[in-house]
Amino acid sequence: MYYTPHTKEKGSLLIAVMVYAAIGIVTLTAFVGWAVTLSRVADNMPVKEQALQIAEAGIDYYRWHLAHDPDDYQDGTGVAGPYVHVFNNQQGNPIGQYSLEITAPTAESNRVIIESTGSVDGYPELARTVRVTLTQASLAQYAIVTNNFLRILQNVEVYGKIHSNYGIRFDGIAHNAVTSAQTSYDDASHADASVEHAVHTHVKRPPLTGIWSTYVSDEAPPNPLETRSDIFMAGRSVSVPAVDFTGITSDIASLQTSAQSADGDYYAASGYQGYHIVLKTDDTYDLYRVTNMQAAGTCVAGYTPSPLPTGWVWSVWTIKTVGGQTLLGNYPFPANGIIYADDNIWVDGSVDGARLTVVSGGSANRHIVINANLTYTHHDGTDVIGLISQGSVVAGLRSDDNLRIDAAMVAQSGRVGRYPYGSSGCSSYRNRATLTVYGMIAANTSYGFSETDSTGGSGYNDVDTSYDSNLMFDPPPGFPSTSDTFVLTSWEEV
DSSP: OOOOOOOOOTTHHHHHHHHHHHHHHHHHHHHHHHHHHHHHHHHHHHHHHHHHHHHHHHHHHHHHHHHHOTTOOSTTSSSOSOEEEEEEOTTSOEEEEEEEEEEOOOSSOOEEEEEEEEEETTEEEEEEEEEEEEEEEEGGGEEEEESSOEEEOTTOEEOSEEEESSOEEEOSEESSOEEESSSEEEOTTSSOOOEEESEEOOBOOTTSOSBOSSOOGGGSTTSOOOOOTTTBTTOEEOSOOOOOSTTHHHHHHHHHHHHTSTTSEEEOOOSSSEEEEEEOTTSEEEEEEEOOEEEOHHHHHTOSSSSOOTTOSSEEEEEOTTTSEEEEEEEEOOTTOEEEESSOEEEEEEESSOEEEEEEOSOTTOOEEOOSOEEESOOSSSOEEEEEESSOEEOOTTOOSEEEEEEEEEESSSOEEOOOOOSTTOGGGSEEEEEEEEEEEEESSOEESEEOOTTOOEEEEEEEEEEOGGGGTSOSTTOOEEEEEEEEEEEEEO
16 A cells, blocks of 8 residues: 655645735725725815805895896896806805806796806816796786685685785685785675675584675684685785786786787777687687677666676677678787787687787777687697786677686786676577686686676576696786796706
8 A cells, every 4th residue: 555645736825815915905995995085075065065055145146136127137247148256255255156047038938047056166076056947926826816806606616826906705615825905894795794804704614514694703803814724725814915907007018019029919900899819729810800790789788787887888799600700811920929909809719839918908998808719739838828908808698608718817907707698688698508717817897707687697607717827937928917026936956
């Protein structure tokens, strides 16, 4: 038997040592790199935070600038940006700068976009940028706003803001704020001659149901203005600033000037009854001269109460089917979206991707009439129609039995709605079936498409009014503003 001695593999230990050493070096290097990175991040964090605060300072500066000069979007320079400002610390020493890019409002939108880039001296690579959107408050912020008393009936839900320069009796459900410029008022809907809060309800407090038909002492001063979240889900307020309906006259004058520019469409008085505008989805409209309307006959004579409203003695606001109008032509929508006529206007049709404002001006006796559907193709803010009348915005006697109105409607001195027609001579046109309104309503005197009078009432039996919330940030071109103040509507870091 032979014994074979064990032979060791020379160098194997050295290889193992080298492998583990390499792993250790790589691991150590990674830890060192990680520590260095953490150190740099820790060092950079105060700088980045300071850069963000400088960018915010740029936003604050330009909001202040607009508060003092709401029409200046060039930082007082008269030339295009960017506009660079040195930023000083509390000791007055320069430590950085902010650079501003300003996007001015357009004819289609009242949005102002401010982009501010802040940086700290010596660290330009750590600059940060903030972009905000500001919107000037307009009448379109309201679902309903009126210069008169307002009553909202039970089982009516309103999703936009409601305001009256006088009193409001609200018996429905308000999903947004309800406000009045008054403190209290005498509600004419009941015989009791006692004042209640300027915004009040007659709905009984749960667990009771129904409404009080008489004066409600709990809803009267000196009792506090209760929350009543079952009715006023976003609250109610009194003694807030009034909305200036008189000032809308100057807005109408500005719209006339815009319409008379190369980008707008302006029409002088027709010499007849007015104009009929039919909007089309191919971004054009047909324009007719209205030459003959349906005679009032005994229908308007049966109107109750008396006297008749201004401009309603001689007409039921219906164009004669035969020989009632003459086609003047087909025209493209104006570039600035403003169509103005110093006359009455009938308007109907549909738009697709258009933003328009139709104005009837020149007199408080000039009105806008909607007797047939006026609709959007899209209800996402893409389509917008504004109707502004120095008189009223109305549906006539022979308006469609089922009518839809997609529009923001403003009656500077009159009403938005449909007058009550007496039973004598009005035949089947006196009462209509359904009306759907999508948009907003601003009326000086009154609002309502269903009326009750001594002959039993008239109008639309079923009215569905919805607020177009897109109007809050993108009202129709040239729409009347309620304040020069710009409101912050969005903030983002870019």
